[in-house]
Every structure is written in C-alpha cells, then in structure tokens.
Amino acid sequence: MSRESLRWLNQNTLIGFTAKRGSAWHYRASEQGDEPNHYSGPIPVDDVKRRLFAWTPIEGTVETSYLTDDGVTRITDPTRKTIIRPDTGTVLGVFSQKFRVHEYKRWLLENLETILDDELFIGSAGLLKNGAVAWVQVEVPESCTTPEGITFRPFLSAATSLDGSLASTYQTGAQVIRCDNTLSASLAEGSAKRIKVKHSRNSLHRIAEVRDALGIIHRVADDFAEEVKRLCQVNVSGAQWNSFLDVQVPIPRERGRKRTLAETKRAGLNRLWNHDDRVTPWKGTAFGVIQAVNTFAHHEQVVRGAVRAERNMLRMVTGGVDELDLSTLQTLERVLDRSVLRKVA
Known part of the structure; x- marks a missing residue:
C-alpha cells in the first residue's frame, strides 16, 4: 500500500469502539492529521459532520472546446452536468440532468440519526475514491459472543456515492472481531437485509420508507447467532x-x-x-x-x-x-x- 493510500485512510476514515475491537489494521500514528481517527467509544455525530461531511457537492456544466480552421469552438451540453467536490475542485462524475445527488449529510447521517439511541451508535464512517463514495456504520456498544465462540459486532451500514457507482444502500452485516472480517448477516436466506435507492427523479419520495426500515439492526444479532449455530x-x-x-x-x-x-x-x-x-x-x-x-x-x-x-x-x-x-x-x-x-x- 502506498504512503498516499495510508494517509487517506488515516485522515478520511473514522473508526470507533477501538476499546472493543482494537485499532484498524491500516492505523499509522505518523499518518494521522490534526486529530486521531480512532475513538475508544462511539464516534460523535458532530465529528462525522465536521471531519468528513463539512462540504456540500455542487453541480456544474459540461463544456468542451476543439480547434477548427476558423479557430477555437466551445460548446456546452445542456443535457449533461458534472458533480463537483468544491473544497478540492475534484470532478466526481458526469451525468444526465436526471441524476439526483444524494448528499451525504442527508442520506447518511440524517436518516441514521432517526434510529440512534442509548443502544445504537456510530461505529465507523469514511470517504473513499477522493470523496466520491461515503459510508456511515451504526453499531451496538457491546460485542456479542455465540456459544460456538464467535465474537462479533452486528451493524447497519448506510452508503452512497457521487460518482454513480453506488445507489444509496442500507444493509446489515456482522464484523467478526477475531479476524476483522465482515460476514453476511443472513447466510441461510441467501439474501441480505438491504434497501437500495437509485439516484433517480423520484428518489426523495423514498426517504420515509428508508427510515422506517432501519430498525432491522435490532434483529441482526439474533439472526447472525442463529446462522452460526x-x-x-x-x-x-x-x-x-x-x-x-x-x-x-x-x-x-x-x-x-x-x-x-x-x-x-x-x-x-x-x-x-x-x-x-x-x-x-x-x-x-x-x-x-x-x-x-x-x-x-x-x-x-x-x-x-x-x-x-x-x-x-x-x-x-x-x-x-x-x-x-x-x-x-x-x-x-x-x-x-x-x-x-x-x-x-
């Protein structure tokens, strides 16, 4: 792994509950920014907003120029648009005008905040692909151990993208502590407990549906333990x-x-x-x-x-x-x- 990759992971991901699961394998003290990215307990919502989602994506035009015998010709495509990360000036994607931005604070944090309580907290969050992909993961504070000796942490993750590579996706899983693996929480069923919302014109109408379905995390621990057994x-x-x-x-x-x-x-x-x-x-x-x-x-x-x-x-x-x-x-x-x-x- 390059040093640049290590620096990105140490400065653009937040890892919580390290007192329960230990440090992430990519942790390097020398690559930390102004603040450590590891938290012994849960990650405060305000820290996710301030450290990862302080910027708001903006839409730009699609323009190009080419050289002809008469000089330089410039054209603009009114059917297309760009999605830009303003704090770095990075163009994250080029889309048709029908593409709907799922802004991180709203689609990840605000939706998940509706289920955060005394039993559910943010366990990890981060940006990938220069900010084109983001996720927030909600966990219970205590790890679970099955009679078969599997210690795991059930979670619900929310993720979306600004480059079109990922629909807004909400799904469950289980992190096995011993090996730092993520396993499916529903092996016997052959299908994940997952909700996907495409970046389409009608996507905003599904926010209520997403929020109603997020309560499934409370069933993950029992489901996974049953699968292990x-x-x-x-x-x-x-x-x-x-x-x-x-x-x-x-x-x-x-x-x-x-x-x-x-x-x-x-x-x-x-x-x-x-x-x-x-x-x-x-x-x-x-x-x-x-x-x-x-x-x-x-x-x-x-x-x-x-x-x-x-x-x-x-x-x-x-x-x-x-x-x-x-x-x-x-x-x-x-x-x-x-x-x-x-x-x-």
Missing part, C-alpha cells in the same frame, strides 16, 4: 473439504499463470483451514468453510485496481460480502448432501 452443526470432513476446493478453486491442466494463481489460492485456503486460528476453531464445519474463504478474500487475496482496505470497505457497503458468503455456501451445497443443510435449518 446452524452452520457449526453441519460437519465437513477432510475429503469433503478437498472436494469443495476442487469446485471452488479448480486447477487448470495446462501450466501457466492461471494454474500458478489457482495453486497459490488453494494453498492459502488449505493453510487457513489447517493452521490459522482465525479458522481452525471451526475446522470441520460449514461455518469453518465460510470463515476460511471470507478470511482469504479479506486479508490475502490479490487486490488489483485498489488498496485492500478500500476494496474491503467497498465490498461491505455494496453487498459484496453477502455475494461472497452466499457463493461459498452454494458451492459447499454442491459438495454436501443438500438435505443436510436443510435438516439443520
């Missing part, structure tokens, strides 16, 4: 684990780069399964399989086109975590008798 009761033998790998990471017959990458990934998953304490306590279970694949994706898989922390955060806010865990479970079902999972459920 269910998956820990499904046995996965050594032979079934190898069969899972054959489907999950097939090794090409021909030698070359693809085969090398597959062999490296398979070796990494085997090492986590057999020797890494982020996975070994649940080795031999369906939950152990989920944990191995999720841990590899979060901390070891090759990242291209982004830094690992940004990729992990984007996966969390866009629903990629749910897709990853669901895909793993579907592959495992192809190896095991499907009725086994249904009987436990």
Whole structure:
C-alpha cells in the first residue's frame, strides 16, 4: 500500500469502539492529521459532520472546446452536468440532468440519526475514491459472543456515492472481531437485509420508507447467532473439504499463470483451514468453510485496481460480502448432501 493510500485512510476514515475491537489494521500514528481517527467509544455525530461531511457537492456544466480552421469552438451540453467536490475542485462524475445527488449529510447521517439511541451508535464512517463514495456504520456498544465462540459486532451500514457507482444502500452485516472480517448477516436466506435507492427523479419520495426500515439492526444479532449455530452443526470432513476446493478453486491442466494463481489460492485456503486460528476453531464445519474463504478474500487475496482496505470497505457497503458468503455456501451445497443443510435449518 502506498504512503498516499495510508494517509487517506488515516485522515478520511473514522473508526470507533477501538476499546472493543482494537485499532484498524491500516492505523499509522505518523499518518494521522490534526486529530486521531480512532475513538475508544462511539464516534460523535458532530465529528462525522465536521471531519468528513463539512462540504456540500455542487453541480456544474459540461463544456468542451476543439480547434477548427476558423479557430477555437466551445460548446456546452445542456443535457449533461458534472458533480463537483468544491473544497478540492475534484470532478466526481458526469451525468444526465436526471441524476439526483444524494448528499451525504442527508442520506447518511440524517436518516441514521432517526434510529440512534442509548443502544445504537456510530461505529465507523469514511470517504473513499477522493470523496466520491461515503459510508456511515451504526453499531451496538457491546460485542456479542455465540456459544460456538464467535465474537462479533452486528451493524447497519448506510452508503452512497457521487460518482454513480453506488445507489444509496442500507444493509446489515456482522464484523467478526477475531479476524476483522465482515460476514453476511443472513447466510441461510441467501439474501441480505438491504434497501437500495437509485439516484433517480423520484428518489426523495423514498426517504420515509428508508427510515422506517432501519430498525432491522435490532434483529441482526439474533439472526447472525442463529446462522452460526446452524452452520457449526453441519460437519465437513477432510475429503469433503478437498472436494469443495476442487469446485471452488479448480486447477487448470495446462501450466501457466492461471494454474500458478489457482495453486497459490488453494494453498492459502488449505493453510487457513489447517493452521490459522482465525479458522481452525471451526475446522470441520460449514461455518469453518465460510470463515476460511471470507478470511482469504479479506486479508490475502490479490487486490488489483485498489488498496485492500478500500476494496474491503467497498465490498461491505455494496453487498459484496453477502455475494461472497452466499457463493461459498452454494458451492459447499454442491459438495454436501443438500438435505443436510436443510435438516439443520
């Protein structure tokens, strides 16, 4: 990771409840700005507004110029507009006039403030892609521990974008403390508890619907604990684990780069399964399989086109975590008798 990337993460993300979960892996004291970005307890709403969302995006025109025999010609496209971050002068996106800006303070903070109380607080917030993407995450103050030994923090995240890459998205999840992973909160259902609002002309009419639905975080802890229990009761033998790998990471017959990458990934998953304490306590279970694949994706898989922390955060806010865990479970079902999972459920 470049120094510039480290500086961005240390100055444009806020991490709360570090007394419960420890410091973020990207924390560097030397890269902090005027204020530390870690909080031992919850992050104050005013700090999120002041440190991250003090600016308001503005709309600009789309203009261009080109050289002809008669000189320079300038034109403006009245059907298009730009979205600009005024404090840096960065153009975050170019859109049709139908695009509706979901301003961060309103769509992230004001919506979430309606559910903040003595039991729910802001646990993290940040800007990505030079401010084109933002999120705020709400958590309960105390971590939860299941009888199977999984300590986790249920959360509800709100995220949106100014570059069109992400609809305003509200969804639940669970952060596993031992490995700093984000897991889907609804593995058995095969679908996340998620609400998406596109940047369309009618999007403002859905704000009330979003606020009414945010109460789902109170059910996340029970749902996730039930999923852990269910998956820990499904046995996965050594032979079934190898069969899972054959489907999950097939090794090409021909030698070359693809085969090398597959062999490296398979070796990494085997090492986590057999020797890494982020996975070994649940080795031999369906939950152990989920944990191995999720841990590899979060901390070891090759990242291209982004830094690992940004990729992990984007996966969390866009629903990629749910897709990853669901895909793993579907592959495992192809190896095991499907009725086994249904009987436990």
